[in-house]
Amino acid sequence: IIDRLQVEKGFEKALGAALADDLRAPEVDVDGPTGWAVLPAYGQDQQLPDGVTALSQHVSVPDVLGRRMGQIGLVDADDGNRLQPLLKPGQRLVSTEGDVWRWDGFRAWAEDAPSSAALRLQQLNRLEELKQLLERATVRMEAAQKAHESLNDLLAEQSSTEREARDARRDADREVGEAARFMSRAEADRDMARGRIETLKLAVERHEEEANVAIRQRNEAENALKSLGDLEAARDEIEDLRMTVEAARMTMMTKRSTFDEVRREGEARTRRSQEVTKELSGWRHRLETAEKRSAELFERKGQAEEELATAVAAPTEIAAQRDALGQAIEDAERRRQAAADRLAIGETQVREAMNKERDLERAASEAREVRAAAEARTEAAREAVQAAKDRIHEVLETTPEALLENLNTDAERMPPSDQVEAEVNRLKRQRDALGAVNLRAEEDAREVEHEHAQLLNEKTDLEAAIKALRGGIASLNREGRERLLTAFEQVNENFGNLFKHL
Numbered sequence: 001i002i003d004r005l006q007v008e009k010g011f012e013k014a015l016g017a018a019l020a021d022d023l024r025a026p027e028v029d030v031d032g033p034t035g036w037a038v039l040p041a042y043g044q045d046q047q048l049p050d051g052v053t054a055l056s057q058h059v060s061v062p063d064v065l066g067r068r069m070g071q072i073g074l075v076d077a078d079d080g081n082r083l084q085p086l087l088k089p090g091q092r093l094v095s096t097e098g099d100v101w102r103w104d105g106f107r108a109w110a111e112d113a114p115s116s117a118a119l120r121l122q123q124l125n126r127l128e129e130l131k132q133l134l135e136r137a138t139v140r141m142e143a144a145q146k147a148h149e150s151l152n153d154l155l156a157e158q159s160s161t162e163r164e165a166r167d168a169r170r171d172a173d174r175e176v177g178e179a180a181r182f183m184s185r186a187e188a189d190r191d192m193a194r195g196r197i198e199t200l201k202l203a204v205e206r207h208e209e210e211a212n213v214a215i216r217q218r219n220e221a222e223n224a225l226k227s228l229g230d231l232e233a234a235r236d237e238i239e240d241l242r243m244t245v246e247a248a249r250m251t252m253m254t255k256r257s258t259f260d261e262v263r264r265e266g267e268a269r270t271r272r273s274q275e276v277t278k279e280l281s282g283w284r285h286r287l288e289t290a291e292k293r294s295a296e297l298f299e300r301k302g303q304a305e306e307e308l309a310t311a312v313a314a315p316t317e318i319a320a321q322r323d324a325l326g327q328a329i330e331d332a333e334r335r336r337q338a339a340a341d342r343l344a345i346g347e348t349q350v351r352e353a354m355n356k357e358r359d360l361e362r363a364a365s366e367a368r369e370v371r372a373a374a375e376a377r378t379e380a381a382r383e384a385v386q387a388a389k390d391r392i393h394e395v396l397e398t399t400p401e402a403l404l405e406n407l408n409t410d411a412e413r414m415p416p417s418d419q420v421e422a423e424v425n426r427l428k429r430q431r432d433a434l435g436a437v438n439l440r441a442e443e444d445a446r447e448v449e450h451e452h453a454q455l456l457n458e459k460t461d462l463e464a465a466i467k468a469l470r471g472g473i474a475s476l477n478r479e480g481r482e483r484l485l486t487a488f489e490q491v492n493e494n495f496g497n498l499f500k501h502l
Contacts, residue, residue, distance in 0.1 A: 004027075006059070007058070016098065018055060052073035052083060054069075055069060055072040076095060080107070098110030
């Protein structure tokens with residue numbers, strides 16, 4: 001029924017102390033199995049002591065717990081002892097810490113018997129809080145998901161806008177480039193037009209000057225014509241002058257063409273002179289480089305001659321080194337063979353040591369068993385003697401020596417121990433038949449436990465000794481292995497150096 005309760009936070013321990021394990025029982029019918037059965041309410045409930053608050057004000061329970069909850073009060077831990085004598089039959093008081101006071105005088109403190117039901121109620125309340133937190137987190141998650149979706153849509157829209165803006169920017173950049181190229185062409189055309197205009201202006205000025213000269217010449221010719229008497233002769237003279245002028249013009253154009261050609265040739269020769277000067281500088285640099293290279297080659301030639309002389313003498317040294325290396329190889333082979341022999345001897349010694357170890361362990365085990373058996377027999381004999389002394393002292397209040405004197409008999413003439421033990425066993429059976437109680441059973445049990453503890457201690461000591469012996473053998477094996485590895489590494493290093501020299 002605990003799963004059907006609703007407890008305010010902080011009152012779980014109080015309800016758990018009040019109902020304890022009864023909360024685990026289910027609600028059942030009147031004729032049902034073990035559990036809570038619904039009973040009608042009392043005609044007149046017993047009132048709780050004055051100043052006591054009913055626990056039901058902080059707990060929501062099913063009707064089946066109505067009778068029980070009506071008789072449970074909530075008090076401070078300091079007031080429980082004072083109010084306990086005022087309780088009526090069936091009533092109890094609890095504190096928020098989990099203390100409980102019952103009407104019949106029983107009280108239990110929270111720290112003495114923590115209630116598992118209280119822990120269960122706390123877990124249920126915590127579960128309810130977590131459910132509420134989960135609902136709120138779910139609402140926030142859904143809101144965050146919606147916001148995330150809207151932001152994704154906005155991001156997609158902004159990304160599309162950004163792509164469109166980038167495309168528009170690329171188009172604008174392309175148009176700006178085309179406009180810049182068009183403007184450059186326009187500026188070039190403008191500059192060309194300005195140049196042509198300047199050329200045309202110069203041509204117009206030149207033509208105007210020529211026209212003015214022609215006008216002056218015409219005026220002079222007209223004046224001369226007027227002064228001339230014979231028109232035909234004047235015309236012939238003018239025609240001659242015209243031809244002379246035309247020839248002079250042709251000569252001038254030829255001279256100008258020749259001048260332009262001579263100027264172009266001069267410019268070409270100037271450029272060629274500059275190129276020749278540059279090539280001459282390059283050849284001078286190459287000459288200096290060749291001289292340096294020649295000096296380096298002469299130096300390298302000397303070094304090569306020295307190396308050649310060294311190489312000529314090298315075969316003898318190489319032969320000597322080869323002989324020395326051959327001898328070193330033979331020495332290394334002998335050392336390797338010796339190391340292999342020592343390794344074989346070491347392995348044989350290791351195997352012998354391991355066999356000896358097993359033999360020693362077997363012998364030690366047998367010796368321990370023999371010693372343990374002897375010690376057990378000795379200890380049993382001592383205990384038997386001591387038990388006999390104690391028994392003699394307990395029954396007869398005397399010592400074995402005094403008892404022997406009182407018996408007035410010789411110890412050598414006493415009956416055998418088997419006969420004595422048989423008689424004792426017979427007397428024991430008679431005592432058991434009479435129903436006697438073994439008063440020494442507890443003491444015998446303690447003695448057996450003591451003997452068992454001693455045997456365990458001896459077992460621990462033997463195991464420690466075996467472990468120490470095995471550790472020593474392992475240390476010897478490890479030391480031998482390290483020495484063998486060191487020798488092998490040294491031989492391997494010598495072979496490596498030898499092969500490097502070869």
